[in-house]
Amino acid sequence: MRISELSRRSGVPVATIKYYRREGLLPEGRALNPTTVEYDEEHIERLRLIRSLIQLGGLSVARTREVLEAVDRPLDAFETLGVVHHALPVPSAETNEGKGEGPEGGVDEAASCGAAARVEALIENMGWQISDASPHRPALARSLAELSRIGTDFTADDLAPYARLATATADLDFAQFEGIEDRIALAERAVVLTVLFEPVVRLLRRLAQEDANHRRHDRRACGREE
Amino acid sequence: MRISELSRRSGVPVATIKYYRREGLLPEGRALNPTTVEYDEEHIERLRLIRSLIQLGGLSVARTREVLEAVDRPLDAFETLGVVHHALPVPSAETNEGKGEGPEGGVDEAASCGAAARVEALIENMGWQISDASPHRPALARSLAELSRIGTDFTADDLAPYARLATATADLDFAQFEGIEDRIALAERAVVLTVLFEPVVRLLRRLAQEDANHRRHDRRACGREE
Numbered sequence: 001m002r003i004s005e006l007s008r009r010s011g012v013p014v015a016t017i018k019y020y021r022r023e024g025l026l027p028e029g030r031a032l033n034p035t036t037v038e039y040d041e042e043h044i045e046r047l048r049l050i051r052s053l054i055q056l057g058g059l060s061v062a063r064t065r066e067v068l069e070a071v072d073r074p075l076d077a078f079e080t081l082g083v084v085h086h087a088l089p090v091p092s093a094e095t096n097e098g099k100g101e102g103p104e105g106g107v108d109e110a111a112s113c114g115a116a117a118r119v120e121a122l123i124e125n126m127g128w129q130i131s132d133a134s135p136h137r138p139a140l141a142r143s144l145a146e147l148s149r150i151g152t153d154f155t156a157d158d159l160a161p162y163a164r165l166a167t168a169t170a171d172l173d174f175a176q177f178e179g180i181e182d183r184i185a186l187a188e189r190a191v192v193l194t195v196l197f198e199p200v201v202r203l204l205r206r207l208a209q210e211d212a213n214h215r216r217h218d219r220r221a222c223g224r225e226e
Numbered sequence: 227m228r229i230s231e232l233s234r235r236s237g238v239p240v241a242t243i244k245y246y247r248r249e250g251l252l253p254e255g256r257a258l259n260p261t262t263v264e265y266d267e268e269h270i271e272r273l274r275l276i277r278s279l280i281q282l283g284g285l286s287v288a289r290t291r292e293v294l295e296a297v298d299r300p301l302d303a304f305e306t307l308g309v310v311h312h313a314l315p316v317p318s319a320e321t322n323e324g325k326g327e328g329p330e331g332g333v334d335e336a337a338s339c340g341a342a343a344r345v346e347a348l349i350e351n352m353g354w355q356i357s358d359a360s361p362h363r364p365a366l367a368r369s370l371a372e373l374s375r376i377g378t379d380f381t382a383d384d385l386a387p388y389a390r391l392a393t394a395t396a397d398l399d400f401a402q403f404e405g406i407e408d409r410i411a412l413a414e415r416a417v418v419l420t421v422l423f424e425p426v427v428r429l430l431r432r433l434a435q436e437d438a439n440h441r442r443h444d445r446r447a448c449g450r451e452e
Contacts, residue, residue: 056376078443085436091428123433129440130433140429147422150282154426163430165395170434172387174442194432196373200380201431202317202424203366204389207349207356208396209420210311214355216400217304 003029006039010047017047023061025050025068045184052191058089071187080183082131084190090139091198115145121156126163169201229255232265236273243273249287251276251294271410278417284315297413306409308357310416316365317424341371347382352389395427 007014020026026046029037049071053064070083119141123130130137144154173193180186233240246252252272255263275297279290296309345367349356356363370380399419406412 052376076443078439081439082436085432085439091425091432126437128433128437130436134433134436136429136432136436140426140433143422143425143429147418147426150278150418150422152418152422159426159430161398162395162427163434165391165398166427166430166434167437169388169391169431170438172391173431173435174438192373192376192378194435196369196376196378198428198431199317199369200366200373200385201388201392202428203362203369204385204392205395205399205424205427206311206317206362206420207354207360207366208389208392209399210308210356210360210362211352211354211393212396212400213304213307213311217302 001039003037003039006043006047010044010051012047012051020047020050023065025061025065049184049188049191052188053087056195057087057191058195059087063087067187071183077177077181077183077186080187081177081190084187085194086133086135088191088194090135092139092143111145111148112141115148116141118144118154118156118159122159122163125156125160126167128163173197227265229263229265232269232273236270236277238273238277246273246276249291251287251291275410275414275417278414279313282421283313283417284421285313289313293413297409303403303407303409303412306413307403307416310413311420312359312361314417314420316361318365318369337371337374338367341367341374344370344380344382344385348385348389351382351386352393354389399423 003014003017007017017026021028026043029039029043032038050064050068053059053067054061059067067084067087071080116138119137147154176193177186177189180189227235229240229243233243243252247254252269255265255269258264276290276294279285279293280287285293293310293313297306342364345363373380402419403412403415406415
């Protein structure tokens with residue numbers, strides 16, 4: 001197909017396709033003659049992944065290039081998922097902290113070390129296999145250090161019940177990968193599940209919190225009536 | 227205590243304290259004479275809550291004022307938590323969508339209605355008590371419509387196992403409110419749990435996903451060796 005059809009079928013504007021090609025994200029098409037280039041289904045699939053990484057995943061062009069290079073290497077599904085998973089934006093608190101609201105300092109070094117030790121203890125207690133390069137290890141330590149700073153210490157033991165529920169949630173997530181063998185489709189699914197499905201999980205927690213508040217209140221109200 | 231001591235003990239700069247007072251967030255102190263105003267412990271507690279709402283919760287000054295007015299009304303803990311919970315920023319996907327990357331449209335109306343119906347079905351199936359005013363209802367519908375748009379439909383039945391795990395997580399959250407009777411302390415705790423603890427829950431899911439990927443890979447590798 002020509003670039004105009006590629007654009008129509010993928011929903012990506014011609015100018016954007018040319019930009020992705022210049023940036024080395026999209027492979028060149030097959031040159032039929034000096035002015036006509038032919039694209040195929042693989043280009044459509046690749047464009048979908050690029051769009052997922054950039055638009056849904058929020059990745060930069062440079063980061064997207066790294067992920068695509070990894071997906072192109074002869075990796076198995078396990079490694080493909082690992083690369084995508086580590087490339088996506090890492091969750092952190094969306095606070096107004098550090099927006100010029102005063103001199104309150106950040107987290108001190110001792111607090112950071114203590115938090116990192118608690119993360120390691122949790123991973124060990126859970127028997128979790130986590131690579132040293134995981135960006136989620138230091139991110140969790142930062143969140144725990146932040147909580148300690150405002151006087152709320154969570155120990156590895158406090159976190160264990162939450163971690164067990166996270167394991168159960170991850171098993172549900174992985175059931176969604178079953179049957180997907182194509183590496184590009186798998187990478188796209190990982191972006192969708194991690195980025196678009198994450199707010200679903202967070203919103204379910206908020207709804208469940210509201211319900212828990214109601215249940216707790218009703219129980220107390222009944223208790224008083226008796 | 228004088229304003230300088232209030233500043234020292236709360237860690238909030240004097241200029242910021244004066245700003246909060248002008249904006250009606252912090253009650254006036256007791257005027258000892260025309261130039262000296264006396265503050266007490268209640269002002270310190272109130273300042274902590276204001277800081278939590280603005281810095282951690284990311285609330286605007288106007289929104290903070292609404293929450294404080296609600297906390298000041300003679301509500302019980304149930305209602306206080308409800309007000310704080312609904313005032314906090316609602317989770318959504320942190321995508322680059324709509325940043326001038328092309329003409330792909332948003333979610334159409336039919337998709338939105340379908341998604342809203344799935345949210346209602348889920349809430350009913352779970353037996354959850356959720357107020358009509360909850361901002362998390364339409365937010366979940368938006369996330370589901372977004373997923374449908376890219377070809378990934380989640381039905382109420384697909385979401386039920388995730389919702390059950392969310393209920394278990396919310397019960398852990400509520401255990402953390404036990405024993406807190408003071409309304410201001412409770413409101414502060416709700417901000418901390420919702421805003422600062424949310425990334426912890428999200429990071430635990432990411433770590434558990436990495437572990438699930440390892441476990442799945444090891445199982446396959448062992449299967450091949452046999």
